[in-house]
Amino acid sequence: MRIGLDMMGGDFAPLEAVKGVKVFLESGATDVHLVLIGDEAALAPLLAEAQLDQSKYSVVHSSQVIGMDEHPTKALKEKPQSSISIGFYLLQNGKIDAFISAGNTGAMMVGTFYTIKAIEGIQRPTISTLVPRDGSGYGLLLDVGINADCKPENLVQFAVLGSLYSKHILNNPNPTVGLLNIGEEEGKGNLLAQATYPLLKEHPQLNFIGNVEGRDIFTNKADVIVCEGFTGNVVLKMAESIHDMAVRRHIDDEYMHKFDHETFGGTPVLGVNKPVIIGHGIAKAVAFKNMISLAQKVHESKLVDKIRESLVK
Template structure:
């Protein structure tokens, strides 16, 4: 199992990426082989400082260029072929690695995933999802959360399938309940997109559709997979991200429920609907976040999630 890690992506890279690697390697006798993609002159001294330079599970791949956060993604990937993100996708596309992780330029990661790795056959548009902690202790999945601001009903219908597969094979939900995020429970509610999507989900034999869910249902156990367009999903995601900050400021940072909203517990955001595992991390990723991103990529490889998604859309 070979995982590519962009050492140069993130506000605190490469230091936090190295610290995350150290956390991952500690006491892990079955660690994956990690390809550390970045500037050797910067990465190698840090690996040595943190006692990782002699690890047989690590291999440094020199990438002297970095794609900045504000660079146009397509242009940057084309012009910076020696950047850590471009080299990472090259290694993934050519089979040298089995998954690729980066907390760098999100746009470049999405462009690379769609054009270097390619969209799964039969999938109209890939999607990105986020974990939602539930009040009963379970974990839900919300998608799309920003990749597709404007969606068609057929795309939301496919997001439900992709989300259900992720919930089943990554979150351990035997029969994920799918809900359509809407402004009311009754069929016929909502805007034109929601009204047109409802019957498609109701007729979809690949999922267990329970109907519409409202904003009040996002955090309860009513649905395991919550489907919406990326515009709505991103607003919900950004609102949820503030919960941890507010509770911490008010002295409830150690609360068992609200602490689950801290992004670093989940690592990164998977790109669903592409042919190989790609995980995008938060720009402010810390060591724990990088550690969990590696674990997520590891689990995606072990479960053959991308292969299962490909098979689902062939049937």
């Protein structure tokens, strides 16, 4: 398995990316060869200092970097030798099996849609976030930002994608699905929620349990919670603020630690033809290590193939 990693993406790259590679390789990972995409001159001294097993990685030189504030489409077009552009070229042409970046999120999304593209039958790919539960494990919330306006059919596909992710990546054998709403009763909510409910209820592949409310998000009530990206992103940013507030107040609590984005690493783009993992711009070593581990798990679980199979059914 060959996993490509954008070494120049993120606020603390390439140093923290190299540190993350070191942590991953020292964890005893086997059958993974890392393809490190970045400026060789910048990477060489860091890799030498890290004293990594050179049989476990190779370096692909990139002479350009897409900044975090650059226009995604324009940057990809004008910077074909950027680490993100080269990563998608390698992924599209089968040189790597998965691609990871903590760089410009917009460029990652545009690159995903225009190179490896959505799986046939997927109306809108989506991204999710892990939701720490006040108990054990994590739930899944999607969409969390790339689909601000949705149709009922989109939310149904998000539910299917989330269920497959929950089952094959989070190891929930029969994940429950809830629709985020302002009340538990059927018929509650806005027009989108009212139209989506019966579609989820009748879907043969979903273990739908009904509506869930905001107070249920951090509980075990549903393994997968679906909503449109506008609401999902508000919830995501609120969850991030909870962790930031806990850090500022020096609250040392096991549950609060679960909100740390380093624990998640990154999130896959669900519904596209190959594994793409998008990380937080402030990712550090642990996050990079966890992104690599996630990419490995997504590839080994054949999640993309299982999504294709679900569409046939």
